[in-house]
Amino acid sequence: MTALRVNGRACEVEIRPGDTLLRVLRNRLGLTGSKEACSRGECGACTVLLDGVPIVACMQLAVLVRAEVTTIEGLTEEARDLREAFADRGAFQCGFCTPGQIVRASALVREPGPPDERTVRLQMSGNVCRCTGYTQIVDAVLDVWRRRLSAT
Ligand code: FES
Ligand code: FES
Missing domain, CATH: 1.10.150.120 ([2Fe-2S]-binding domain)
Structure with missing residues (x-):
């Protein structure tokens, strides 16, 4: 299990090496407000904030995330x-x-x-x-x- 901070809460979540942050948010944490469309960083449907900075979650390996994640549900x-x-x-x-x-x-x-x-x-x-x-x-x-x- 890996620790993530999402929308102000600490979560323990199973993360496999190739999992994107988007997959973890939607499929493991049930935060389906971030949408999956292109899956290659081109459309912005999956935008979340990392320590307040917008990123596309489909291009971010979840295992590398150390910053606070904010999704639409947290706003x-x-x-x-x-x-x-x-x-x-x-x-x-x-x-x-x-x-x-x-x-x-x-x-x-x-x-x-x-x-x-x-x-x-x-x-x-x-x-x-x-x-x-x-x-x-x-x-x-x-x-x-x-x-x-x-x-x-
Ligand atoms: S799904 Fe299109 S940029 Fe992430
Ligand atoms: S893609 Fe339909 S409102 Fe933007």
Whole structure:
């Protein structure tokens, strides 16, 4: 058994040498919010945070993880405003990419700014959406980033 810290909790989990972090999260810990699509680091559906930094969990060997893992399930409170902004802006349709989008955006909107569209597009460019055309996603992230900065 290997120790992982996930969403603020210590977990003991069986990890085989070739297991990806995504497989462990979904299949051993039941955290299915991180989605599996391309399985080769290209779509961002499996994005999680390692010590607050977004990574694609399908490309991360679980056995090498020493940092705190945060999945979409661990962002229930922190990302409430992002979820609401995505809904308000119509930033999802099928919703398959949305957990990964929100996890990545959650790291971005912690930054001191200034919020601008180019930065959002660049930072979110690893997260593919086949439905929305991206403009609504960018607008939702900008809404939250601006709101958070104006509240500080
Ligand atoms: S499933 Fe991990 S990047 Fe696509
Ligand atoms: S909302 Fe369907 S892939 Fe993004």
